[in-house]
Amino acid sequence: MQFYCSKAAAEALETTQKGKVKSWLEAAPVPEAAGPWAWQVHAIKLARQNVFIVMERETRFAMVFWGIKKGDGETLLKQFYERMVNLLLCMNQDVNWLNAADADVAIEQILQRNKRYCFVAGVDRSVQTHINEVARFCEGEVHEIGSLLMDADEAAGFDEAMNDTLRSVRGGDYFYPNAVFFCSWARQYAGASDELCLELEARFQRVRHERMAMRVAKHSDSSIPVYEQIMAVLQGKGLKP
Structure with a gap:
């Protein structure tokens, strides 16, 4: 998996130890980490906590992670993989496609083919525009309920709502990120045809x-x-x- 970080995300992934700055960022993308998905990462502060917004560049599928400590890329990665898997399995149930065994195999393909990862600096402005929209939804959520979403199920529900929102890329046709991302998974990791998608x-x-x-x-x-x-x-x- 390749994660392209905004300046704010890069800073949120830094720590200082004994006067030395430690960062998760690589100098350049790692070729072995390249796959069908590329993710853009941004960070904002809400209620004095870090909020990471991660969005797949092509499908605009987004996930939001609350309260991760500064420089804790390991927790971000762990929650990222867990959330993505859970959302894919929930969507699979919604559309009644793969049985449980076949869905597990398709999920395992993600983990096997994406063992390598890297964080690098780089922002696509079009993607960042959509990330900024998600950030405003986050701010609205905090304003409405008075706090951050701390429960994993609530956070996943928030992601589901964000990804069931119509989007358009550079004036193209409108699409729903959840459907497009799910079909990308089905095509890349479960052998689905274009007709099936x-x-x-x-x-x-x-x-x-x-x-x-x-x-x-x-x-x-x-x-x-x-x-x-x-x-x-x-x-x-x-x-x-």
Whole structure:
């Protein structure tokens, strides 16, 4: 895995011992660490704690890690792999694709093919724009609940919400990061075809509609058919059902 760090992230991964600065950053990317995904890392301070935002550059799939101590790259890596695996397995259940055994094999492929990692300096401005949007969501969360998310399940739920948000790269088509990242995993580590990935994206869309229907039914006027309410919501967002 290659992690490209903003200046703030690089500083958050530094420690000073006996007057010497220790950093996790390499001078240049490690070729052996190259894989299908490249991650951009940024750090902000909220409630006097470090908050790391890690986003995959191509799919814009993001994960947020709260309260990691300055210079503790080891904990960041551990939480990164655990969160990514858990989110992929949860999404797999949502779209009912791989059985448990096959999903475990596809996850193991990630770990086997990405044993090497490196942190280097480098920022893609387009990615950083989306990271800054996630940072604002984090700030809003703290403002609303008065504290950081400390529970792992709550943090994963926060990531799920962020990745179920429409994004567009450099004026291109809109997409949902969760579906695109999941399909990237399916293609790269489980041998899924392009045709199957299109079907998987359709499954994500159905799951999204079902959840929206549940929310609308819970808070809506029962005299209006749920389907019509969903269409009204989608049209209000400028989306096609």
